[in-house]
Amino acid sequence: MRNPQSIRGPVIPSRGPLRPLGMDEVRITGGFWAIRQQVNGEATLGHALDWMDRLGWTGNFTAAANGVESRERKGREFADSEVYKIVEAMSWEQGRFPSDELNARIETVTGTFTAAQDDDGYLNTAFGRHWQRPRYDDLAWGHELYCAGHLLQAAVARTRTAGDGPLLEVARRAADHICEVFGESGQGICGHPEIETALVEFARLAGEQRYLDQAALFVERRGYRSLPAHEFGWSYFNDDVPVRKATVFRGHAVRALYLACGAVDVAVETGDDDLLEAVAAQFDRTWARRTHLTGGMGSRHQDEAFGDDFVLPADRAYAETCAGVATVMLAQRLLLATGDSRYAGVVDRVLHNVIATAIGDDGRSFFYANTLHQRTTTRANGDSERLDVGGGPRAPWFEVSCCLPNLARLLASLSSYLVTADDTGLRVHQYADCDVETHLADGRPVGLRVRTSYPEGGEVAVRVTRSGGEPWSISLRVPGWATGAVLTVDDERRPVAPGEAVLTREWAVGQEIRLELPTQPRFIWPDPRIDAVRGCVAVERGPLVLCAESLGENDLDALRVWTGQDPEQTGDGAVVRARFEAPLDSSWPYGDPSGRPGTPVAVHLTPYHRWARRGPSTMRVWLPTT
Amino acid sequence: MRNPQSIRGPVIPSRGPLRPLGMDEVRITGGFWAIRQQVNGEATLGHALDWMDRLGWTGNFTAAANGVESRERKGREFADSEVYKIVEAMSWEQGRFPSDELNARIETVTGTFTAAQDDDGYLNTAFGRHWQRPRYDDLAWGHELYCAGHLLQAAVARTRTAGDGPLLEVARRAADHICEVFGESGQGICGHPEIETALVEFARLAGEQRYLDQAALFVERRGYRSLPAHEFGWSYFNDDVPVRKATVFRGHAVRALYLACGAVDVAVETGDDDLLEAVAAQFDRTWARRTHLTGGMGSRHQDEAFGDDFVLPADRAYAETCAGVATVMLAQRLLLATGDSRYAGVVDRVLHNVIATAIGDDGRSFFYANTLHQRTTTRANGDSERLDVGGGPRAPWFEVSCCLPNLARLLASLSSYLVTADDTGLRVHQYADCDVETHLADGRPVGLRVRTSYPEGGEVAVRVTRSGGEPWSISLRVPGWATGAVLTVDDERRPVAPGEAVLTREWAVGQEIRLELPTQPRFIWPDPRIDAVRGCVAVERGPLVLCAESLGENDLDALRVWTGQDPEQTGDGAVVRARFEAPLDSSWPYGDPSGRPGTPVAVHLTPYHRWARRGPSTMRVWLPTT
Structure with a gap:
């Protein structure tokens, strides 16, 4: 059994497969x-x-x-x-x-x-x-x-x-x-x-x-x-x-x-x-x-x-x-x-x-x-x-x-x-710039330095800072959306599937693992049982949900996205092809679905977490499709 | 000015183009x-x-x-x-x-x-x-x-x-x-x-x-x-x-x-x-x-x-x-x-x-x-x-x-x-079996007997029961949905457009006007700005909104209506062609929109006002389309 009093964290179970690290063992040093x-x-x-x-x-x-x-x-x-x-x-x-x-x-x-x-x-x-x-x-x-x-x-x-x-x-x-x-x-x-x-x-x-x-x-x-x-x-x-x-x-x-x-x-x-x-x-x-x-x-x-x-x-x-x-x-x-x-x-x-x-x-x-x-x-x-x-x-x-x-x-x-210890090593669950100094269950001191462009980018570099002697494992989480991720260690590149990439070896101080998570923006469709967003699509990029936001006169409600072409990467957002299709006004909104033919436009999407930071705006995560 | 005390109704304005009739002047005699x-x-x-x-x-x-x-x-x-x-x-x-x-x-x-x-x-x-x-x-x-x-x-x-x-x-x-x-x-x-x-x-x-x-x-x-x-x-x-x-x-x-x-x-x-x-x-x-x-x-x-x-x-x-x-x-x-x-x-x-x-x-x-x-x-x-x-x-x-x-x-x-009087005659606004006995502004006694299959059917028969002597007008409302309505009086049939059909003449007791309102069921599409029912269609028949109701195991949420063929009339409801398309379950409802191929079915729709009268049920007015 661990001593839950000695670990500086909010949840310290006395048993279980993973031991959480305290805030003195993991320090966030930079980034998001x-x-x-x-x-x-x-x-x-x-x-x-x-x-x-x-x-x-x-x-x-x-x-x-x-x-x-x-x-x-x-x-x-x-x-x-x-x-x-x-x-x-x-x-x-x-x-x-x-x-x-x-x-x-x-x-x-x-x-x-x-x-x-x-x-x-x-x-x-x-x-x-x-x-x-x-x-x-x-x-x-x-x-x-x-x-x-x-x-x-x-x-x-x-x-x-x-x-x-x-x-x-x-x-x-x-x-x-x-x-x-x-x-x-x-x-x-x-x-x-x-x-x-x-x-x-x-x-x-x-x-x-x-x-x-x-x-x-x-x-x-x-x-x-x-x-x-x-x-x-x-x-x-x-x-x-x-x-x-x-x-x-x-x-x-x-x-x-x-x-x-x-x-x-x-x-x-x-x-x-x-x-x-x-x-x-x-x-x-x-x-x-x-x-x-x-x-x-x-x-x-x-x-x-x-x-x-x-x-x-x-x-x-x-x-x-x-x-x-x-x-x-x-x-x-x-x-x-x-x-x-x-x-x-x-x-x-x-x-x-x-x-x-x-x-x-x-x-x-x-x-x-x-x-x-x-x-x-x-x-x-x-x-x-x-x-x-x-x-x-x-x-x-x-x-x-x-x-x-x-x-x-x-x-x-x-x-x-961010990081837990288990019987065989350390598992990195969340990516942020951080320094990890802890010990394994057998008392061996181990350390990692994580540097990353996450969540905007998908590059993760994990450098060993305390070697721990005997072989131990470093496990990196590969998010579910990250199909096509690549892991590089000792100049050897290999594809890794969503789940966990586990590397077990005798680590030397300074040795580095690089994980590349693909962050090109992607369309996301809802389960057809979700009535509220039927006929809509969303865009994600890495772990970030994107949104369309308008500070001006643009009518987001008239936006119709064309999904025939993948969204393009731009800055930390994406661009999608769309039309603005304003329906004709009538005295009763049921009956004739005709609308004005829309002009093709490119719509810039930005991370959802950024919305409503620049003044009064309208916003959509789910975008109706053409 | 009228005397608002003498008329047996809840709203008796002292002026305005139409005089409401009291409950002693209009009696509902049968039907819905x-x-x-x-x-x-x-x-x-x-x-x-x-x-x-x-x-x-x-x-x-x-x-x-x-x-x-x-x-x-x-x-x-x-x-x-x-x-x-x-x-x-x-x-x-x-x-x-x-x-x-x-x-x-x-x-x-x-x-x-x-x-x-x-x-x-x-x-x-x-x-x-x-x-x-x-x-x-x-x-x-x-x-x-x-x-x-x-x-x-x-x-x-x-x-x-x-x-x-x-x-x-x-x-x-x-x-x-x-x-x-x-x-x-x-x-x-x-x-x-x-x-x-x-x-x-x-x-x-x-x-x-x-x-x-x-x-x-x-x-x-x-x-x-x-x-x-x-x-x-x-x-x-x-x-x-x-x-x-x-x-x-x-x-x-x-x-x-x-x-x-x-x-x-x-x-x-x-x-x-x-x-x-x-x-x-x-x-x-x-x-x-x-x-x-x-x-x-x-x-x-x-x-x-x-x-x-x-x-x-x-x-x-x-x-x-x-x-x-x-x-x-x-x-x-x-x-x-x-x-x-x-x-x-x-x-x-x-x-x-x-x-x-x-x-x-x-x-x-x-x-x-x-x-x-x-x-x-x-x-x-x-x-x-x-x-x-x-x-x-x-x-x-x-x-x-x-x-x-x-x-x-x-x-x-x-x-x-149901009925109002104006300077020139009577206007029938709502269709129900009723007997009307009143007088025009100049004091002439006039009377009508209305018989109708409304709202399930579209037949309206208006018979003059008190003639009123000199010419006066009978106005029948033609609902907005009733394109193709036909009016028959004195064996003369003529199409009437939505709005009001006004007939002015010297009426004889027993003379009859027949109005036929088309009540074949029709698809209704929502304005595309109504996010909540995007990609759905409803069905109306006459003045009645229809709905799909399920008392059993049918999964209405998996229903996908095919709108390539008009709904068919049946009883007082309608039948539409559809498929049941149950989506595959997954651990996260966003991403892959694939579903099980659905079996074609005919779905019976009934008047919305009738739902939840036969026991616990599920119900939809808006039906997702294929």
Whole structure:
């Protein structure tokens, strides 16, 4: 068994085929993700904490500690969780790039948690005081266990990056309290899963079976309609079918994905292969039938939910940013639990097409939902909080601002998603400029330096920086789209198929492996059961989904792409042949399909993650064909 | 000027090119709508009132009258309006088919209104008592003026069918109170329009300029963002743009349509042609760009709202039943105000494809939303209230049950939508078996007997039953789809084009006009800007939209229709040639569009309004083509 406390990462299973590397073992040094990590550390963390201070969400803890009855508690019922999440993000950032100032900020905020905690370990600023609603009075909507889960995750991050401290103590008392109230003899589940995965990670950190048992109880208790009936149905809460009996994710996407993370964690720690297989099958079916091309999940605005199979509208794609974060969390867990590199492919797609899309260049603007089709231009609302969640441009804050700290914690801890160790060597799952220094299971020190033009280009160079002596293997993932990839080592070129290219030998320092992934743009057709994009085509290039964007008067809705000729590469985008075919206006839009003959045009497509960065625009990922 | 009090109908403008006939002048005697009127009178009215009694919505008035502080007020904030609407429906029914029992029920219920009304005329069971929220504290969501509007409409129906009585007095006092609070020197509008159209009709009934002025004030005050900001935007309330400046309907569909009804009413009564033209243009653009094939309006579940232009998803079509009722109300007002028979075509489409769809055969089950595509079968939930609004089967009640009394009042008063009088004669707008006995403007008695196979067939026979002496004109509407229609009178057959066929002559009793409307089924293609149904075709037959429905294992999603041959007529449906092409399953639904070669099949289509009547089923209006 590994020691999950010694590894600086968010998910450290005590068993499984792959050992994740910590952020001290993998450092992102440049390129696409380095700039995003830097902006996250320099802008997003402060931006989010400033907003939470201004809105009084951090102040809720001080008010609770001081018993300020007169002060209205600020924010929605889950506001505490945002503060915890930003503490988690700051803790990972502190692990990645230590700073006294950041450390002091963390200590200030977490100090208020200690002060606000009740004697029996309960900690929530919205419930339980005599002028508030009673504790656990509204499990469906109160989010108390959800908030507690984020507290535990913050404590995991803080402890793994800064060692034991007061936050660990707060979390331990909170976890003990939950075990007492909701243990074997208790009942109840939270409307919003999160506590499950948090308890398992906390059990890994603390080495306490009790927390794992509690997580397993919460997972097994769900699915029996114990939460109250609601317009959105029990599926909204994933309380319609027991976890091991479900066949697909449904209901509120973030809830479903967080729950699945917890179920995988429980399965891994308890050696419950049935449970693991059940969740993996649910994920696979969801990926095959309920996922947007970008890897985004969630088709419905109304209940932030999955639709039925193949209900994947481009224009009302919800593809919530938090669902993207949760998909990365889940896919990484499945990768670690199964060793199946398909799940690394999932992480790749979601990172480059949901996560990268959701953040503005300034690190201070965000998408809550990630539409695949913007029909009309909308303006920024400056520095104001945004009340709705749809369409461009990115907003500095939302009434429900879960996406900001969720992105921040993922980005700060991103290096631990790139490379894993196994019994025989290292596996590189995600391509980014990074330096790897670690040791194999037998203790031999090994090191790699990865340099790449990914995701815009397909060149990957992996140089050995610590040899490790005896033969060991380096495995490079070849993405599913990369047919025709070529691997070069010791001047020997050979084609490699999608999957994994494994090289086992005695490595010398300075020895280099080169992987060339083909990144010419390609047309992608949808399954004909996806009604919403019938008759359309998309274009991808490498891991990037491309889109057509218009800042001007071009009518993207009249665009008709000709697919007789492959898209051409240009810059980091593509050019396709098309016509603009504006239909004739009539008083009733059904009957005669005639349109004006269109003029041939060349349409430039750019990476989807770049859209809505240059001003109000319209955008399409799916392009109607001629 | 006409006397709007003497005509037994819901909309009696004091001017305009067409005079509506009352329910005593037009009686539906058989056929498609007669059976629905009968079921409405025999089942729906009692069903709705029983539910409202059981849920305590009627009891709210008694409790309010008795000052029962302890009793929790039942239902949502707009529950009073449902009671008013069912009184309106019962009043029209009483006018159509008088019964002592029904009359007694009306008197019992309306007696509680009198008792509950405050001394100053204010009447609402949810606000204003010292244990409730203050009056007009929450104009955006409180629905107080909305409820008052339905009270006025109930009083109009009762007075026009039973003469002056206590309900008229209650309504007059409520209207006076509103004029005092919200008059020239006041401010404020209701979040849900309704009071505007109600005040105008009440002004017509009462002959009071004051009520008309108040309606005009409410119409003109809207559009300046005086209601509070909300996630759904000001457009939700139609408070984003002044009525005369808007170019299209947007936001919450029922709100938009009710407001438009009020604006047309104000425009007609004040001779404000600019306002009338503005609303007509908004309607026309909405009809051309934001209306489902069925005539249903509303594309979004989340905010029950119109989408952007051409955003008309079949599967998430909201097409709320109440929006259908409101479209009929508005189109009839535009017909009366302009004389343009296109608006009668709108009424025709909505009646046969939204209204007829929304009601179960038993008159005790209903659709709230009217989807155009049901992917998965769902079960009935028996006699329970339904919490969600989507999909089949029809439900006996909803938490928000506005659709039931709204359908009931429309059906009970339906005969007044069929025929109008103008300076030169009669115009038949809607085809149903009916007897017409009225008089022309100069007082000459005229009569018609209409017999028809409409909507299943296209034969219409109009027999003169009172001659009227001097020449006068009979005008028959030829629907837009009816190319190739033939008119026969005095053994003379002649083709007539869509629009109106007008015959002016000295008529003899017994003389007959025969209109043959072609009802062979026809393919309908969508405007290519409607992304949601690209690559699909629909089939219509006469005024009826058809659909494919499957009760069994047939996979409608794999259906591919061949449009090389016209659909064939069969029974009251059609048969089209198709293949079932199930795509191959893969782990990711984007990339390779290959499918299994399909077997040719003949697919039977039936009227859309008939779907979900035989058990759990899947359904498609829009059929993908080969």
